[in-house]
Amino acid sequence: EVQLVESGGGLVKPGGSLRLSCAASGFTFTNAWLTWVRQAPGKGLEWVGRSKGKTDGGTVEYAAPVKGRFTISRDASKNTLYLQINSLKTEDTAVYYCTAEDNWNYAPYIWGQGTLVTVSS
Amino acid sequence: QSALTQPASVSGSPGQSITIPCTGTSSDVGGYNYVSWYQQHPGKAPKLMIYVVSHRPSGISNRFSGSKSGNTASLTISGLQAEDEADYYCSSFTTSSTSLVFGGGTKLTVL
Numbered sequence: 001e002v003q004l005v006e007s008g009g010g011l012v013k014p015g016g017s018l019r020l021s022c023a024a025s026g027f028t029f030t031n032a033w034l035t036w037v038r039q040a041p042g043k044g045l046e047w048v049g050r051s052k053g054k055t056d057g058g059t060v061e062y063a064a065p066v067k068g069r070f071t072i073s074r075d076a077s078k079n080t081l082y083l084q085i086n087s088l089k090t091e092d093t094a095v096y097y098c099t100a101e102d103n104w105n106y107a108p109y110i111w112g113q114g115t116l117v118t119v120s121s
Numbered sequence: 122q123s124a125l126t127q128p129a130s131v132s133g134s135p136g137q138s139i140t141i142p143c144t145g146t147s148s149d150v151g152g153y154n155y156v157s158w159y160q161q162h163p164g165k166a167p168k169l170m171i172y173v174v175s176h177r178p179s180g181i182s183n184r185f186s187g188s189k190s191g192n193t194a195s196l197t198i199s200g201l202q203a204e205d206e207a208d209y210y211c212s213s214f215t216t217s218s219t220s221l222v223f224g225g226g227t228k229l230t231v232l
Binding site: 097 | 155157166167168172178213214217218219220221224225
């Protein structure tokens with residue numbers, strides 16, 4: 001079964017850090033384009049960043065609002081994608097979804113269940 | 122403010138058809154065919170309904186269709202059913218640093 005399962009969310013104080021994990025199964029992890037999308041409570045979807053597959057250079061891209069604070073990485077031996085979030089702000093409060101997309105159509109078609117990050121003092 | 126513009130809400134009666142527009146610019150919707158649509162029920166993850174403007178993933182009902190004209194893409198749902206009541210989001214590749222932009226979402230109410 002094709003599946004993405006996020007974990008690592010929780011309550012964090014402003015300025016803190018958190019690492020989210022996304023365990024993948026059922027597809028070829030190494031070459032998959034994996035993306036993080038977030039959704040603030042009651043708000044719309046926001047693209048956070050993408051890790052391209054090995055055959056496409058393995059490059060990582062970030063949305064302007066998170067560049068410099070967020071780091072996307074992957075561990076192929078564990079079939080796991082990570083999102084390291086530093087210097088957390090209250091506006092980072094959101095459900096963070098891990099997604100997978102084909103390497104040609106920019107359309108995430110596999111979505112995890114999401115993990116909630118709450119930034120509050 | 123979202124990069125792509127969608128109406129906040131639309132409604133229709135069972136059996137009717139509705140269309141949700143998604144307006145962007147020549148840097149995203151108008152310049153590329155990488156437009157997708159997602160359905161999201163409350164408390165659930167989004168689900169891909171349309172990709173590359175008008176293609177349906179396997180398992181998606183042919184009641185859902187997509188199109189594009191200029192800088193505006195559209196999702197049409199025909200033969201509305203109660204289960205179609207959800208939030209719908211469009212997305213598009215963009216040449217801006219963001220790479221992928223979403224619309225603000227449209228809440229569909231089936232009357």
